[in-house]
Every structure is written in C-alpha cells, then in structure tokens.
Amino acid sequence: MAKRRWNVAIVGATGAVGTVMRRVLEERRFPVNQLKLLASGRSAGKRIDFLRQPHKVEVLTPEAFEGVDIALFSAGGARSLEFAPEAARRGAVVVDNSSAFRMDPQVPLVVPEVNPHAVAKHKGIIANPNCSTIIMLVALKPVHDLFGVKRVIVSTYQSVSGAGAKAMHQLWRETRALAKRWGRYKAEQSVEQVEGLVQSPLEEPLVMAHRVAHNLIPQIDVFQPDGYTKEELKMRLESRKIMELPRLRLSATCVRVPVYLAHSASVTVELKQAADLDALRRAWAKAPGLVVQDNPGKALYPMPIERGGQDAVSVGRLRRDPDDPKVVHFWCVGDNLRKGAATNAVQIAELVAQG
Numbered sequence: 550m551a552k553r554r555w556n557v558a559i560v561g562a563t564g565a566v567g568t569v570m571r572r573v574l575e576e577r578r579f580p581v582n583q584l585k586l587l588a589s590g591r592s593a594g595k596r597i598d599f600l601r602q603p604h605k606v607e608v609l610t611p612e613a614f615e616g617v618d619i620a621l622f623s624a625g626g627a628r629s630l631e632f633a634p635e636a637a638r639r640g641a642v643v644v645d646n647s648s649a650f651r652m653d654p655q656v657p658l659v660v661p662e663v664n665p666h667a668v669a670k671h672k673g674i675i676a677n678p679n680c681s682t683i684i685m686l687v688a689l690k691p692v693h694d695l696f697g698v699k700r701v702i703v704s705t706y707q708s709v710s711g712a713g714a715k716a717m718h719q720l721w722r723e724t725r726a727l728a729k730r731w732g733r734y735k736a737e738q739s740v741e742q743v744e745g746l747v748q749s750p751l752e753e754p755l756v757m758a759h760r761v762a763h764n765l766i767p768q769i770d771v772f773q774p775d776g777y778t779k780e781e782l783k784m785r786l787e788s789r790k791i792m793e794l795p796r797l798r799l800s801a802t803c804v805r806v807p808v809y810l811a812h813s814a815s816v817t818v819e820l821k822q823a824a825d826l827d828a829l830r831r832a833w834a835k836a837p838g839l840v841v842q843d844n845p846g847k848a849l850y851p852m853p854i855e856r857g858g859q860d861a862v863s864v865g866r867l868r869r870d871p872d873d874p875k876v877v878h879f880w881c882v883g884d885n886l887r888k889g890a891a892t893n894a895v896q897i898a899e900l901v902a903q904g
C-alpha cells in the first residue's frame with residue numbers, strides 16, 4: 550500500500566520558528582502532499598521555497614484550513630486561540646507552539662523523548678512545550694529514570710532568537726552600532742574610556758525590555774505577583790505535566806543573553822538516592838535526542854555556538870554536589886528554534902502520522 554502523504558500547513562511560516570519548521574520538514578523527509586504557508590497580510594504573496602518549489606504565502610483565515618491534515622502553529626498565542634480550534638474543527642491535527650493550550654487538561658503537552666504516549670490522547674490539538682523546558686527535560690528524563698528526581702533548581706541563559714525574528718534584529722542593530730564605536734578603541738585606553746564605549750546609551754529601537762548587547766536581562770515574559778516571570782512559571786508547570794510529576798518541586802530563573810541561537814541551562818537536581826555519575830553518563834549516551842559533551846580536561850562541554858543548527862540537546866559539566874551526594878549539577882544546551890520548537894513539533898507530527 551502506498552504510504553500516506555499529508556497536507557500540512559505552517560501558521561507563522563515567515564517567522565523565526567516557521568522558517569525552521571519548513572527546513573526540518575524537508576530534512577526529515579516528512580511525507581508532505583501539499584504545504585500551505587500562512588502568515589499575516591504583511592507577508593501575503595511572498596514566495597518561499599519548499600523542496601525547491603516556490604510556494605506563495607497566504608493570509609491566515611479559518612477557510613485556509615480546508616483539506617489540511619496537520620497544522621503546525623507558530624504565530625503567537627492570540628492566533629492560536631482564534632484559529633487552532635477552527636483548524637481542528639475542519640479535521641486538522643494542530644501542533645501548537647504557543648503557550649495558549651499547554652496547561653489545558655484536554656491537550657497533551659509532548660516531548661517525544663519523554664512522554665510520546667501522551668499524543669494518543671489528543672482531541673485535535675497537541676501543545677509543543679516551552680523551549681527551555683524541552684531542552685532541560687531531554688536531559689532530565691534519564692536522571693529521573695535512574696535516581697528519581699525530587700527537586701530541580703534551574704537557571705537559563707536564553708538566546709535572543711527565543712523572542713522571535715525582531716529580537717534577533719535588535720541584537721544585530723546594537724552589535725553594529727557598537728562595532729562603529731569600537732572603531733575608536735585603542736589598546737592603551739583606560740578602563741573608564743572602555744566603559745564609556747560599551748555603556749553609553751544606544752539609540753537603536755528596543756524590541757526587548759532593555760538593550761541586550763553586552764548585557765543580561767533577568768526577565769523573560771511578564772512578572773507574576775509572586776516575583777517569578779511567566780517563563781519561569783511555564784518551566785515549573787509544564788515540567789510537572791510532561792514528567793507526570795504533579796508535585797515536582799522546581800524553581801527557575803530565566804535570563805536573556807546576547808547570544809543569537811541556542812538556549813543554555815544550569816540545572817541542579819535533588820535526587821531520591823545518591824547518584825552514580827558513570828551510570829548517568831552511560832544512560833545519557835544512550836538516550837534519544839541527547840549528546841554528551843563532558844570532558845573538562847579537554848575543555849569539552851556544551852556551548853551555544855556549537856549547538857545552533859543541531860537537533861540534539863547537549864549535556865555536560867556533570868558534578869556531584871560537594872555537600873550532598875543526593876544532589877547533582879549539570880549544564881545543557883539546545884537550539885531553541887530546532888529542538889526547542891520546530892524539531893519537537895515535527896517529531897510530534899511524525900507520531901501523529903505513525904498513528
């Protein structure tokens with residue numbers, strides 16, 4: 550029997566995630582029959598290649614989903630809330646990248662390396678988790694399987710591409726403006742003069758709350774009454790749902806860093822039993838979607854500069870806590886546009902296609 554081919558729509562096809570989704574569908578040879586590229590009126594009529602064939606970007610409307618089997622949404626929560634139910638009503642299975650449906654008990658929230666079985670429970674919409682949560686959980690799952698996780702404390706170092714194409718442009722404009730200034734730099738300049746070059750304000754327009762070049766912004770998404778940001782809350786609640794550990798203790802601090810691509814996380818885990826580090830390294834080496842880079846003597850550890858463009862999450866810097874044998878620390882890095890978004894979404898679509 551001929552293999553089924555699927556009519557696929559990408560909603561937000563011109564954005565940072567949508568662009569990578571198209572590439573990942575090509576690379577993984579997803580059995581696409583027809584591909585629809587949907588975006589706002591600003592992009593309507595634009596031509597974008599898929600499998601070397603030009604495709605015209607269409608405006609997102611409810612009718613656009615007629616005949617669509619799988620709809621990959623990445624155009625923000627408001628568009629998902631409005632159009633994902635429309636797409637599902639017309640028979641499409643929606644894989645949604647926004648946070649709109651993630652905590653809905655009717656909607657599975659899936660990382661294929663962690664809870665692939667949850668896909669089967671869908672009622673038309675499946676949610677793709679938050680990017681930092683996906684990257685951390687790919688590394689955390691083998692830790693939990695071996696020793697049982699009691700508590701997690703995580704600090705993230707998130708790239709600007711996590712805030713979309715416009716945030717990438719902000720870092721680029723700021724870098725360019727600073728490069729012009731640095732043209733005046735001389736090796737014998739005093740610390741005060743260098744400070745002046747780096748710290749005097751830039752005129753560039755802001756997409757993020759603050760300037761990001763030569764800076765760290767300890768705010769991703771809006772603050773909640775308890776002092777955490779929504780991104781930090783997402784890491785806590787989504788991890789609990791995906792790991793099926795409703796009482797998992799998890800506290801996150803999420804920071805935007807002047808890196809274009811790939812999110813990093815420093816993760817501290819309290820375990821139910823003392824850790825055997827060699828056993829954990831062996832389990833990580835066998836785990837799907839994960840590579841181990843952990844040889845401090847050779848300066849080998851995960852770094853965002855090497856992870857951009859890669860599907861696998863990298864993990865390293867594994868240490869036992871000096872004061873508590875039931876606590877380990879590690880560092881993991883993953884491409885937020887790939888495993889943190891597009892690749893995870895296409896993997897979910899593959900699970901749907903496999904039935």
Ligand SMILES: NC(=O)c1ccc[n+]([C@@H]2O[C@H](COP(=O)([O-])OP(=O)(O)OC[C@H]3O[C@@H](n4cnc5c(N)ncnc54)[C@H](OP(=O)(O)O)[C@@H]3O)[C@@H](O)[C@H]2O)c1
Pocket residue numbers: 560561562563564565566567587588589590591592593609622623624625626628646647648678679680710711712713714715885886889890
């Ligand atoms: N970036 C990440 O690492 C990441 C990771 C996980 C999840 N996500 C989620 O994925 C979604 C997209 O993120 P992104 O980073 O790709 O953002 P982005 O680069 O800003 O792209 C946004 C996309 O949405 C489209 N869009 C905006 N308003 C629209 C409207 N009114 N009608 C139809 N299309 C509209 C844009 O089309 P135009 O070009 O026509 O404006 C563009 O294609 C967000 O929900 C985000 O939270 C992002």
